[in-house]
Amino acid sequence: MTDFFAGIPQLTYQGAEAESDFAFRHYNPDEIILGRRMEDHLRFAICYWHNFAWPGGDPFGGQTFLRPWFGNTMEHAKLKADVAFEMFRILNAPYFCFHDVDMRPEGADFAENTRNLEEMTEYFAAKMDAGGPKLLWGTANLFSHRRFMSGAATNPDPDVFAFSAATVKTCMDATHRLGGENYVLWGGREGYETLLNTDMKRELDHMGRFLSMVVEYKHKIGFKGTILIEPKPQEPTKHQYDYDVATVFGFLQRFGLEKEVKVNIEQGHAILAGHSFEHEIATAAALGVFGSIDMNRNDYQSGWDTDQFPNNTPEVALAYYEILRAGGFTSGGTNFDAKLRRQSLDAEDLILAHAGAMDVCARGLKAAAAMLEDGRLEAARGTRYAGWDKPEAQAMLASDLDSITADVIARGVDPQPHSGKQEKLENLVNRFM
Template identity: 45%
Template sequence: MALIGDKEYFKGIGEIKFEGKDSDNPFAYKYYNPDQVVAGKTMREHFKFAVAYWHTFCGQGADPFGPGTQNFPWDEPSDAIDAAKAKADAAFEFITKLGVDYYCFHDFDLIQEGATFTESEKRISAIVDILKGKQAESGVKLLWGTANCFSNPRYMNGASTNPDFNVLARAGGQIKLALDATIALNGENYVFWGGREGYMSLLNTDLKRELDHMGRFLGMARDYARSQGFKGNFFIEPKPMEPMKHQYDFDSATVVGFLNQYGLQDDFKLNLEFNHATLASHTMQHEMEVAAAHGMLGSLDANRGDYQNGWDTDQFPNNITEITEAMITFLQAGGLQGGGVNFDAKIRRNSTDMDDVFHAHIGGIDIFARGLITADKILTSSSYESLRKKRYSSFDTGKGGDFENGKLDFKDLYEIAKENGELDLQSGKQELFENIINQYI
């Protein structure tokens, strides 16, 4: 494997390879064999694993109580373009050593925002040229791009939902540049995460007007990208709150309703995050089931929350039961529509060695591979599917079948209820289903 850049940042670490579950090598995959076929596809095809530029190469471990603890050597150059090039060198070295095929970014993860809009545009153009070379040299691809329209103080009241039109217009200009960059880098998708698209107080908020503005804004962004030849998917990433008290992309069901209300359902799908599901008091399997039921299961952000903390901790995934249940839905839905599995996760503040980021990603990739293998065995070798189908068997034939096929009216239901009289209880067998999951794990 050739070094992608002028300097080696992760010294002493070679390409991470599959060695099997009996391996004791901390720099090897125990379950992720990219060429192993599961349910008709290789693991590489199923997952399309991606590295998140922001957490892995930008986050430094800061929290509300103290500054960062991770000092990255690629942050040393003082010139913005030199620093961006160094970061790109480190990123593509890491991604190629990890052996994954994709990365994801926000615009100003790639390069520091300029003092003016014009300077920012020049900087984005410069880093895009650098990344084109990196992609060509390494074979690494862009899963999706997005714009950070939430960190800068100008977006304190939102971007497309801001009560000041000039801020909305600035967001439009910034997202145009991010779309242009994504298209130039052959990005397969584009994500909208409304980091501050919501409210802190309803007292000063015209909620309907803000929702209308967001719907119109997203339609305009779609139309622009399509006019530039972009054929990929647009994703919206649900999150219920934080940083705002309430965010308009609360959960899967809310986003599905929003997309249908504003006529965006044919172009937009969902990018779902595990930690965001937790914050919405859902499981990730729930969020995936809702999206899949509407044909909008687009992509996944892989992480987990701390179940004792009520905020977005973005830890690397390690819960085999949670991942297995998500992979059951993943396989039943036929996989993702356009997207992949992006590790929107960060190492802990007290993980300060350069190899810690490898251990984190190796563990995250392995837990998904193990969950996929387990889910496939549950669906193909256990009684799980037959038990589930049996629970709904009264709708397969007879009057139940007539109901599903639209052949009954409400008076018919009345007559059937009258004729049946009192009914026997039908057990949901929940404990048996849970035991099947545990048996195969």
Template identity: 45%
Template sequence: PDAEFFPDIGKIAFRSDAGPAETLVFKHYNANEVVMGKTMEEWLRFSVCFWHTFRGTGADPFGFPTLIRPWDDGTNSIENAKRRLRAAFEFFSKLGIKYWTFHDRDIAPERETLEETNKDLDEISDLALELQKATGVKLLWATANLFANPRYMNGAASNPDAHIFAYAGAQVKKCLEVAKKLGAENFVFWGGREGYHTLLNTDILAEQNHLANFFKMAAAYKKKIGFTGTLLIEPKPKEPAKHQYDYDAMTVIAFLKHYGLEKEYKLNIEPNHTTLAGHGYEHDIVMASAFGMLGSIDSNTGSPDLGWDTDQFPMDIKNTTFVMKTVIEQGGIQPGGLNFDCKVRRESTDLKDMYIAHIGAMDTFARGLKNASKLIQDGVLKNLVKERYNSYTTGIGKKIEDGTATFEELEQYILEKGNPHAVSGQQEHCESILNFYI
């Protein structure tokens, strides 16, 4: 049988009475506990991402790798790739997480030619399929790594060179096929280097036209092969590029609507990207949901005083309460999920830190779920909001709501009714209500 990669760690237990230093048990996440008619597992749909947790090395722009894993011999061999995959599935199982996500180039090595690369990807994805069946872990989404190879340094689908665009298309084609084979419930596009570094050398309209054509080809090929997962675009404002075309939720929505793609794609929102774009933590999740475009969530966090993507594990209970409030209000995030697109700090070098980080984040989300469900079920905030907009349900307000009012009618209304008076927004009252649940 397979070697155990984490011999010192068993299946992570739920023990609500565990003490502060016991960070290798769940104190709040209880997979089968029912909240508002669904289990925690059904609401939260956590996934582990392979690239951070099994390919992350701890290298940063100022330092060499720190995360040395005993199963990884550092080679590019197919055996090493398989060992990593088996370690991953052991990790998923012990953690009790039912989904995973991957980048094609991270699960399988890149070779000299596309054919050879694809062949290795076939072999690795065969093993992945086998491990999925054996463990019951499913694929939340797959994605193609269109940014790490030097060929993509000036973009993939927005590259000035059509040859590189073609390579990106060929790569995504294969990756969609693999996604189908593994039963992926979604497929994500993160526009790593789709953007510009300087406007001086860039034709931003041509680049976005090409990018749109790429997305059209992907949607067409998805249908052709009968892949039924949702296609998702993940916004990010900058880094590695100075400006990325998928800046934030509304920018992507503008792009999709401009090119007639809004029926084919939804959004995968990462809050660390949202805050880098200058918004509040939950803003893009709420905004995407309001516009019917929220498909999945990369549940991580940054540090508000840092200007780059730190991909930290989400540990703030207020933040997770906000996220789960939106998720509950839209009836769940399926077929999307909460993907832990986060990495242990490069200083967290123990194997157990991998578990502790995920467990801490899962507990934080479980608390967020419980808080949000109480908040919603009590209805205090909801009623306050409903009351606040009540004037739009009758009379002139109803006509405004319906879009049938005219400026002449509005003027007439004021001439008759006189000046309106402002009403308290009660922000601190609302904040105090929220704190009741946290």
């Protein structure tokens, strides 16, 4: 126990009329939705980095948070873990996620980094064994340190590639030791600023080989979790190789990894790529690579990834609708890759931000489930494509251009367009919000 969250009670579901700020109004872990507990649908995870490692800076100013665990010693790292697991308990979160540098101090070299990581892994394991949450996924931070300024797997220096590969190995070991259900590769600087100094083909080949090594090592150590790539456009690198779901899928196909690797999709990254969150989820589902999500939002007046907690129920509902249509999560879940505003200094701000976000997701899930149970959206979709269910339409797909042309002439085909009824369907969706 620490005194950082002193006076803040453990949150419980108290219903929509609850008067206390420290309550769940819509997130009821045991409520049954479509035959499953709400907690098992949502699989909430708390991120370690934004909550406990981020100092409150932005592109124009430095640290605003003064946390007692900020420092680069093992004592600081253990105090940070104590506070983190206390917050997990207050929120009754079933999962958490981490980068290696979030949980361990930076050492003088790779060997010291590894010793620090291994010691903190055992510290985490003891807390998890004592009733702490499970690990949704682990990952390596291969973007913050100056050594990674030109990338990790795509770095022009083979020594940086080697350091990165070794770091990922240690992080996979830690994730495996802690029973992680996934391992994420977050390519924060896998891309380039200018073609004037870039050998793109070489970099893509190296990135493909790096990912293949990760998959090989997964099988070598018997890790049963899912390997995930997190698509990310533009920021921080101008031209990211992992721009969006479709780009990542093409990359996986090129290296024969589409059956081995899935995607972790972030709402904020989807928007930066010019897509909606539900588009990216539906794309991943259609391609068979949907894995997990990072739930946050961007400020639509800003041109970067602001990582704010979700507060828009209709947006969230459309995302969960596509997740439910795809069969729901398996090893993945809902990670809050979100951070406080730099003016939100108090301990209670950390708790209330998550409580509100969990309620928004619960409301969105219930709306999505109600739409799916109602069936009218799927019925309208089925009606729109009903012509393709006819035997002659299916036969046409196995035919050729000459045969199709002859048939069009023989039948005198002159197709007339049909309404897509978009406004009607949008009105229908709004009834559930």
